[in-house]
Amino acid sequence: MIKTEISQNFTRKTLGLTILLSAAAMAFAQEKVSITGKVTDKQNNPVAYASVTYSHPTNKLLSDATLTDENGQYSLQVAPGVYTVGIEAIDFKPFTAAGRQVRGGTVETIMLDPEQSATITPTQNIEGVTITATARPYRVELDKKTYDPSTDVISKGGNLQDVLQNVPSVSVDTDGTVSMRGNSNVRFLINGKPSALLGIDDGANALQSIPADQIERIEVITNPSSKFEASGTAGILNIILKKNKRVGFNGSVTGTVGYLPNTNLNTNLSWRRGNATWFVNGGGGYRENKGENNNYATFDNRGIAQQLLTSNAESENNNEMKNYNATAGLVYDFTDKTSANISISTRSFQGDSEGTVSTAMTYNGIDNSNTSTLYPLQKIRTTLGNNENKALQADFGVDHKIGDKGQNISVSVSLQKNQSEGINDITETRNGAYFRLDETLQNTENSTVIGKVDYELPLGENAKIEAGYRFDRNVNDYDYAVWNEGIVNPDFTSVTNYKEMFNAFYVQFKSRIGEKFAYQLGLRDEISKVDVDFRNLTSQEPAISKSYNNLFPSVFFSYDLAQNNQLLLNYSRRINRPRSWFLVPFNSYNDSDNIFSGNPDLNPSYVNSFELGYSLQKRKITLNPTLYFNHEEDETQMVNLYNFERQRFETKPYNIGNEQRYGLDLNFTYDPISWLKLMGNVDLFGYRSEGEFTYNSLVDGVATPVTLSFNGEGFSTRARLNTTFKVDRTFTMQLQGFFRGGQKTDTSKQDPMYALNFGASKTIWDGNGTFSFNIQDIFNTRNRTFYTFGEGFERKSYMQWMPRQFSLSFTYRFRQGDRVDQPRNKKDINSNAGGEDEMPPM
Template structure:
């Protein structure tokens, strides 16, 4: 005990404190020795900023504590004796181990287990004491996933989930809002470990824009999921973990933002914890406007309609206005040290108003639009005004029970979800400058989902564990789509369809270690699925679909620590790509009758075998994680562009093409060369080869003409992203992010490269309780894409820009109660100076 503390205690002249002083003086008189050690996770990765408390069993006056550094290492001085060592760290379960300390030196490492991401179970904290420290790196590598922390991402502050995903390593957001991982768009989204109605039914882009970035705690990038996860998604899984506070007392934050193109939002995260009960409330709303362009220039061969070349030029512009509101309220109650329950209710609603116009012109031998000697129109001007309203509700319930003190656990959860989507539009069309008619569309969808899970963990000895579980999924989608042309029902674009799917899944995993360096995880998953589709068309009755599958999905994960900071990772898994519900429904999109999408009831699932070999180095200033990967997919599903010469329009339809191989190098790194400069980068070099064929039937001059088209494509492309953060002073940071996406080419398409630059700035105010953020997305207005499509008898060049340059300003205010464990009075890491919800100064 230091001299100033002894003086202060003596002046109080209290008998009780005098006793404490005597005990402390006795401890001070004991000979202390230097003790060091490290805290690691179950994959032997260091756990930074963990609290390590030493409780002497013979004399509490000998107790002491330390906080690990970035490398998970700690050091302190202790009196020799028998100690209970308690380790606590954010996102990890509390652990207590016993250590007999007799000599100076390193007492070895203590392993802690990560908290489950599929429940709302809180970290077990010492009463009234909470550890609070931001992550030392924006992402960390674990055995079966990478974890990205958006708190240090200035550019997405005040934005939404889509903005955050644009900055996540190994993830890309296309110009139309489509999310891909390593160039593959078959991504499975989860929220808190399970599918969620919050992400909509078939309108993922709008749904992601309605989830505020301020409510996201972290994103788990699972490129090769283990058997514990559902097998859907050949590209992998993105698990979005939403915030929940673990502080005592009443805590929270409020964030408001405004920007252009006009967008505003106001969101809050609130929590209240007292004793065994925690309440939390997250919610908010906003308004967003967007606009995009999509133009193409197409040329067609002689197919009997005309005897010479025909050219078609189409210019389209879309304008959208969206209002969104969302809220989540829930509670966690700890019955005792072994059992806790959680419950939450969520809702999200958004309304999207759109105004789309398409200007379509055809030319032939120089004939202008005033010549009307031909049956087909030489010019069309089409305008669509529509509205879509989406509402989703979700109730989650969970129970977690610690069976014994050896780590035997059981968790149960139930999720009830409902999603309603109602859309309608009015379409006017001018042909050759004359009024052609008025069309109306109605598109209503209802989805009801039940998900039940049971997970069990059984430790075996110090280094092994068995995990097993069961999951039940039931999803019912009802589609009602209708089109009226001048008040008359159009049977080609009208359908009523009931889609039902049911899954029963069982899994078992075994984890263990051999020695101190080698760890492995073996898993097996069995999924029994049944899909029923009942077409209740108003005119033509399609045959119903009844499909059942029973598939086995193995997974293997291996890791070897070649040094304290270096680790080799090797893994394998088998995955499935089940056709999305609306891919099986043969209804067509009618917002633009020159470009039609229709489903394919004959689609079958595709399967992929995925291999990864990675190497992870984690130093104090530098981390790098290069991963070589190879995927082989059978019965691959691809969107095929066709041209209907009989009806003069493009039609897009999914087909099971054949097989595809993808291979590449995915490398993520961070580098902090100076205290004022941080770098984070991602580089993906990938190649691909597809081969197969598809069959379809077209009409030429009213005669059916079956066609069998071979598909053979291969190529190599790149994707890269670099984020640079500058610390101007302790409270002011500036961030620049640039990305480049290389072109791709197959036998039926070619895509040009794309690049963009974003800027963000963050200023901490009000003694750390407030933050002002400013960002510009796409500074030079270059985030657009040019691509070419080649098909049977046509060639088309297209241009797309989904959103022009935007900027926004946001203000965050934090209020909090409850004590924090402060870092010991030694050389502090400057990364620990920031608040909980902001990027810390560098």
């Protein structure tokens, strides 16, 4: 209670200070103006994806950079003044124009000389040095990395999960689990906020339902600032979806076919006329996959002298999935200072699955000395399942520029609804004879309301204050039922209501000291409350209520060692709140040999994260090594135990103790020659964890407390290399290799894994059509082998989520507009929806 009052007083004082500074600094703010232009070659052909930089000679905070689109057009906003313009593109000589006066509404066409030319033809009366912002698949900013998937040939015609496999510092496991630097506690955002499009559980199915062609960029935020929510100890992946800005009617359509059977059809359409911009993104698809999961376990003798129980379970799953998605929106500029936006999104997913688990259990492999009629035991479980998920989301927002000094205020509201229903029929035979029919039903509903207010106040030419408030309310209802031979199983049938509410306030200040040093200081206060009410047919469990009030500071520093040569140092504090189903104590029953249950006593984990990075950007190479250290308190781990009384594995989350992770995360690009591009990521990391937990072990029906200690340390690596071969201007090939080293603790071990992918792309019809072909996992090696060492047992698990597959896609682009228009206000609908727009490099 005292902490809450202190936090509320602090928030009121902070917001009051912001308002006071706003009034004091109006006269020093800078208003930005729009600049549009086009880059061509000497034959007036457009130069696509050229880097365009407007660099202020004395204040880098005012500088900005962008890339040209397929038509060679670009648009950006800067404050009025004198700039140096730099343009770079592959196969062309760099262009430099110093002393360029910007007053607003600037429109020009710049022609580039081919790289073979001996001289550079400058614009008249312009001279100066080159300021480069090389066109790369990703760029480094003060508080994030931004990845552009437009050059990723391998994921063409694929989905978000395919794109993430090529994003620096990100790994996708064989079961679809996404991790950053080895930590799977990743927070996903769509356009800057949680989204119903990702489903209730942010699972692999949701990632597969978002087409790659609808993704504009991915922001990798390993150490988020105070402006972002504090959830996700690994960091944030912010997925920005496309919204076309060209005048007139424009769009593209992409169709894909592949094997394992895979068909998709997606489109992006937009129409801009006058003050209004309409856009529609949508599509659907069908795909099949099949997976394999084998478990081999050995147990200490249990009741029979010198006998060793072994269990060998082999499972195969075949799935058919259909997904449909659509987003429609409108951006309307009422005046030069005020615009509003509205968008509605829907997603539908349906999956049918068939799985077989064959389990052989014996003593010493035979039963010659086994007097029990139970062994040898051959169990076969066949599961027929159906799962449906529907999501609906509506977003509203208003942007308003206050006065003419650069102040902005944005207000947004997001309403989301998600429903998921899964049905499974499980038939089991034992030693060839029918044993039992089990049926399960899971129905989950989620309702979310998110409201945000964000305010920006420039303070002179070098500083800015940002402040805001965010409100989140989530309600989840879980209804789970199990029938054994038509009779309700009271131990597994349960109903749970989960409610969470968050109030968050943030303020951050960024500025420069001199020409080389920039900094950003932030503080976020999150007040959260969680209420869970659960019951099954046998008992009403005590409801739980958890409240947290935490401060999350963030600090970012950058120092310019030389041109395009920076040191970056930052710190932030994060939280990992238990997911809703992690708190529900009732068991899941899809596999009677492997049971999962939540832990109502689970508490949040907190992490302190430090990073020291270096950023080098040259014409042919970019280099971004980052040293990092994370210390996590009350770390949450999944603990796998064997219940000998009930003869099954049971998995449950516990707060184990503390964990430290440290390492070197190196990202680089290198263009040694005009037709060859290399992009790589190497993560060398160490880890150490220690702690203990206590659980109740059932022996002869008696619960006995058992305390287990966890200690693990080691060193491992992950590496990815993406090689792009440009055969000519219209034909590109790409080869991607991935390696993940093994890891080991006292209770587990994971074998190394590697995979190789291939892609090719051919452009036709003057750039209006593109064929793409790719093969995922050429050698069919993408699998996981995992060992678990528990109390009285050892288990080896093998898993392959999806075997080798290939696909062919075709994209057709149609467009009317020759000019790219920037919205009249600073933010477009995507950035406004989340309230967390891009910050220019400092």
